[in-house]
Amino acid sequence: MQSHNQFSLFGTRRFLPLFITQFFGAFNDNLFKNAFLVMIVYAGLSAGGMDSQTLIGASAGIFILPFFLFSAVSGQLAEKFDKARMARAVKLLEVLIMLAAGYGFWQHNAYVLLGCLFMMGVHSTLFGPLKYSVLPQYLQPRELMAGNGLIEGGTFIAILLGQIAGTVIVQHQPHGETMIIWACVAVAVIGLLASRSMPPAPAPAPDLKISWNVLGETWRIINFSRQNKTVFNSLLGLSWFWFVGAIYLTYLPEMSKVVLHGDASVYTLLITLFSVGIGAGSVLCDKLSGHKIEVGLVPFGSMGLSAFGIDLYFALGHSPLGNYDWISFLRDSGHWRVMFDLALLGVFGGFYTVPLYALIQTRSDKRFVSRAIAANNILNSLFMVVASAMGIALIKAGLSIPALLLTVALLNVLVAIYIYTLIPEFLMRFLVWILIGLLYRIKERGLENIPDEGPCVLICNHVSFMDAMVIAGTVRRPVRFVMDHRIFKIPVLNFIFRVAGAIPIAPAKEDPTLKDKAFDRVAQYLAEGEVVCIFPEGAITRDGEIRTFRPGIEEIIKRTPVPVIPIALQGLWGSFFSRKDGAAMMKMPRRFWSRIGFNVGAPVPAEAADRMALEARVRELRGDWK
Structure with missing residues (x-):
């Protein structure tokens, strides 16, 4: 996504039709449901001799019952079939349900309306897994938060508007019941038309064999x-x-x-x-x-x-x-x-x-x-x-x-x-998010070069004691850091490092056992498909310049050949956490919420991961801005 304005998604075919389809589906659920409830309360609609409170309670249970009965099947269907085609089938079902509901409103037939309420629960059960699972197929990783936010926000606004409209329309005199019939059918048709513009979303598991054993499949997917x-x-x-x-x-x-x-x-x-x-x-x-x-x-x-x-x-x-x-x-x-x-x-x-x-x-x-x-x-x-x-x-x-x-x-x-x-990762990410958000404005470039899955090693220049925090707060995947054992032991930060699975290391002459354990842990993480980050300079810079890369990176890649991704941090030299003008964190802070750069280069294949070439690449990415 070139623009960082999330509303630009509304200008794309891969999002707008889905949003409209979902919005009017949620709107129609509540339009119909509230109109039905108002008729129970104010028009004396009844079924089976139940009073209004009992019938309202039964209605809530009838709508939610399909989520228990058919969610497992709907999840399988969304994996086996193209989701855009499935959306069109679900929306066609909605039109048929609303036509039947129109008959129920016209005849004041509570049994028909209860049946339609159950079927609208089926409609929502079928569309729920589809709408959320199709987003990763339609959107880039950087757009997922925006897409989910717009879908979630739009859904609640649609629910609200549907509740209000259902109450107001059906109470309109003298033609409220006729108007609600037309409104429900019209909204369903709008959803069907919108679904026809959804781009293809190929089935991720076309060979999946559908299990119709509701209880067994429900238990299986939860397990x-x-x-x-x-x-x-x-x-x-x-x-x-x-x-x-x-x-x-x-x-x-x-x-x-x-x-x-x-x-x-x-x-x-x-x-x-x-x-x-x-x-x-x-x-x-x-x-x-x-x-x-x-x-x-x-x-x-x-x-x-x-x-x-x-x-x-x-x-x-x-x-x-x-x-x-x-x-x-x-x-x-x-x-x-x-x-x-x-x-x-x-x-x-x-x-x-x-x-x-x-x-x-x-x-x-x-x-x-x-x-x-x-x-x-x-x-x-x-x-x-x-x-x-x-x-x-x-x-x-x-x-x-x-x-x-x-x-x-x-x-x-x-x-x-x-x-x-x-899941301590949630709390760790919260602390990192708050800390980085208060201290820095990060200008990212090339973040898409870090793969969404699979092992890789990140290498970065080492400017300050906050470098690991900046990387952890910017990279979308969990990052396992190799860091000096003394930095690892810093109070408060130590909690974050431990939760993040950081790897303390010491020079061979200081603690050879800890160094060997660190390299073993790196190999284990990479074998498990994780992202590992090291600072090849071996220490934080004392003059703002990039120091010569040490051979540790070559040893890691030789042992576990994976892509190496160079990163350059800009703008941290001179911060409270750097060693400019004296020891870090021992001088008065000079600036808050300062702008820093975060530049990510193209992955370097394992066979080309020479430390001198990698150092040159990081220098190039950093440029003159320290």
Whole structure:
């Protein structure tokens, strides 16, 4: 992507048709569902003698049931068939469902509408794995955060608009029911037309044999996901978000009415703030991450979810008394803190979810991405059901709605701590992201020269004690650093180095055993397909110039022949962490958020990886800017 403006994706055929297809699919789900619910509440629609509350509860279960039943099959279908062709088939199914729903609205037939609600759940189940697994096929790695952010943000805005439109249209007198029929069918047709413009997306596993054993295949794909620790815990992290979100979305109407004393328009205002917040947070992810997959945003997001969830409890406790519509609610400054908390909950929810989706897409086996997303849908549904059961149990036990929301916010703290002990990479990336983001503005060039998979060795000039942090924060893949054992032991940084799998090394004359262990560890990492980075100068420069490369790089490549990728850092000489004008970190900082360069050269084949040639290449990449 030449432009760093993520909205430029809307100008490409490989993204816009997918976005429109997904947007109107999510819009139609909620347009139809809310219109149906309004008819149950206000038009006396019933089935099987159930009262309105029971029928509404049954409707929620009917919509979510297909995610349990068919997610495993839908994941397989998205792997076996061209995803663009499958999208068109799913959208055609949506048109047929909406035609049947039109008959149900016209005849006030709750049984037909319940059947259509189930089929719309099937529609969403089929399209879910497809929409996320096709993104890595359509987009470049540098565009994945932007694409996921726009899809996620657009989905929540579509859900919001669909909820509002479904409520408003069906209540319109005297032709509301006729209008909702036309609206549902028209939106489905728009989605079908958009899907026809999606470029081909070849099947990653065309020889896959479809298993129709729902329970067996569901268990199999979840077990397969568990083999990749990072992916599986990302799935759990996303499912936990939907657990938290289910509690908020379920009790927001009651909170609006009972706690805040507002009418239906106040609920609409609050759900709008929450949904727009998620949309904004999702879109901002690309900017904050520097247009790369930055899992450091995940801890940042979870911290925000807990902080503003806890603050919401106290804000609700100070809510003024009175009866409000949305205008009077806005005018009363006593409600601003509640609105601020809900909007920020949405924003940090976006920060939390978008990197996890991108991580699943890039860390999963390419033949398994759709099934990983299918596993995510199954787990999401399960967590939402558990959240619903927990909410009912705690409310019946006497817990107030504000106390229930506080309980979830506190649980989020415990879950976050648990997840980050399982995957310390998240917390490590967060620390690196914050540290580098506060200190530097990095101008990257040639980052695409670092392969997305497979072993390689990065070599770089050594200017300061922050060099490893800059590289770790800029390169998209986890990097294993070979570093001086004394730098490895620096407090605070030592935690990051250990979590990152850094390799301490010492000169042979100082500790020959540690040196041998370091080379063995490098060979092991490369054999496992990892990225290893070394600083061939052997020490941080004392005069800003690049020192002669030592023979260690040749020894590594001789033992494990892999491509060598030269990197040059610019602008770090003279920083607080360099040795300019005295010892590093022993003088007053002169600058903050300074601009630095990060230049990556073309890979050098193992057979041409002579240390003198590599040194010359790094010098060329650095130029005169130290």
